[in-house]
Amino acid sequence: MQSLNTNVLPLPDGQTLRATRSDDRVTVALESQPLMQFRLSTTELGLAVSVLEYDASDQRQAVWAACYWLFANHPECSKLVWEGLEAAPELLRSGLVAPSSAADDTLQSSRTQFWQAAGPWVRTESSAGYPQVIVMNNGVRFPQRPPKPIGEVYRRYDARLGSWISLRTLDVDADLERFNRWQNMPRVEEFWEEGGSLEEHRTHLQALAADPHCLQLIGCFDDEPFGFFDTYWAREDRIGPYYESDHYDRGIHMLVGEDHHRGPHKVASWLPALVHYLFLDEPRTRTIVSEPRSDNDRMINHLQRVGFHRQKDFDFPHKRAAMMALTRECFFDRCTIC
Template sequence: MPPTDASADTATAPGSDASAGRSPATDGEDTLHLRLPEEFLALCAKADADATRDQLLDRVGDWGRTHATVGAFELVPVEIERDLPLITRWMNDPAVAAFWELAGPQTLTEAHLRAQLAGDGRSVPCLGVLEGTPMSYWEIYRADLDPLARHYPARPHDTGIHLLIGDAVDRGRGAGSALLRAVADLVLDKRPACARVVAEPDLRNTPSVAAFLSAGFRFSAEVDLPAKRAALMIRDRSVRDLL
């Protein structure tokens, strides 16, 4: 006689969990309570942090070389072990120290750099390499995510620039304004969401303010910042082709 419906419903297929004496429910609970290794979780967290760090400024390290009127130029993200002695020497130049206020032992410059490198990527310290030679220090930063945003009407994706020319031989011959123009163009090329490049040089630093003006920035306002009275300089994407 063929099995009734009831007996068919309770039949056990060969090789099933029930026929092997295991409970599917128990196996499911084991899976739900599976704990991933701490090393794997740490690796995932680092990958997420690295992705965020790269996204905030659209991977500055991948922007590549551009051509300024003074030669081929590239922004290269700082590596502490490689670049710290050079940047420390620049910071101790009296002309630089007057406005950056980082003169002193190497540990002072190191702390300034590491604070950015350990952050979420909203500020990226870079060497400016002209024709293969490091000659300037740059910070490319998200001005809309910076304390500066409390002092002016910031817009999403405003991108800021800090710059120092390392050696006296490279100053006063137009290199600063040429490189500022090139880097501002690079920002606008590589960051399509950014409509403005901004800067806030010390108002007393008239050569720096003049270099920004020559690079196509406009003077927007005087801004009282915690450490200085600054000239707010803005380069607008909307008038880029007119400059």
């Protein structure tokens, strides 16, 4: 089982989760406040967590902190098996802890459930719970979409890279020159085919900003912008007619502009973060799709590593595309976020 041995995990609110080891014990603390002390062992079911003591004033926070540190340090671990933990009803309702399928009253925490909880990573009001009102446009029925967020929407410390990965909404004025430079780079233009002048790109971005079916995001490592992500609701998008789209399916277009942030190790950070945000933003989203050019082998391989499946190749009016699809179940079952 992979272990990262990370003892410090900064949180988006400025606080820090810390873990200290003494003999065979691990103590997890928020800043200087100890939350839980436990022993670890490996079983066939996953990591066994033997609780020695915890902060009884906030059991949910103590268990969440232990889960975060353990899943971040053991991203391949799919399950934690608790020993010595008596879960309060509130903790069980949170989904952080659930009874196992065995008949022995064992409690467990799954990676799948943990990373589906919004936690502190979503930084703005999400689309979750926005009332469903069906509208129709151009013969397509789809839910009325919520207002777009503004500013930072997602932030998480990547323990593998030792860097913050964050997503913020695009600001046309602040990001125009950067977007123009990226789109005119030969390696980008080869696949995006959207090179042009500043004014052409301003007009293009303003049109996207006014379109309720898409949201443009800037990806950052340690607050340095590195890429542009165009996300969209698939039902009313041009891709909608090419597959059986659900009301809340979303799609992604991806561009890494800064050369020093390229490479598989960086994609392994930003691509799961992008997908993670979209699934957290709207719990009714069951599938995320992408349609890279069918000969863009590098991007297709990156998508497949995260769990996207190549369903088919098909002809858009402007390109031969590969239909890539990732289900919520597959992502959270296989994700190795850390």
